[in-house]
Amino acid sequence: MKTSKQLQDRRKNRVRTQLRRKSIGRPRLSVFRSGKHIYAQVIDDTQGVTVAAASSIDGSLREKLKNGADKAAAAEVGKLVAERAVAAGIKEVVFDRGAYLFHGRVKALADAAREGGLTF
Structure with missing residues (x-):
């Protein structure tokens, strides 16, 4: 019987393999x-370089957010990473959800x- 970590790694690798086929040179927006x-x-x-990054730990967001693990925090992180990516000259990415379901x-x-200017 496989552990939950092994199953999670399988899902993550399956998603990343599909992204590599479809990305055609575009950078990857990875979420943890x-x-x-x-x-x-x-x-x-x-x-093999990180172009832009953002998290709910960032100093600019920490004072605004009540909780770092809710939808409002995720939305703020999404806006911030899009802003930083556009400033670095990236507008098109592929979305890497990892082993997580696309909800919440x-x-x-x-x-x-997407609202911040990234297309995927």
Whole structure:
């Protein structure tokens, strides 16, 4: 019997494999959510470099947010990462949800990133 960590890794690898086929040189917007915070980063896999990153721990967001692990925090992180990516000259990305389902905080972050100027 496989552990939940092994199953989660399988889901994450399956999503990333599909993204590599479809990305065609576009950077990847990767999301990680923990119980207390949410993190997002735009990664250029061809060079292996993080182009832009944001999280609910950032000083500019920390004072605004009541809680780092709710939809409002995810939306603020999405806006901030989109703003930083556009400033770095990136407008098109592929969305890497990892092993998470596309709902709740992950969906709120994605919607806010789209509103911030990223297309995926």
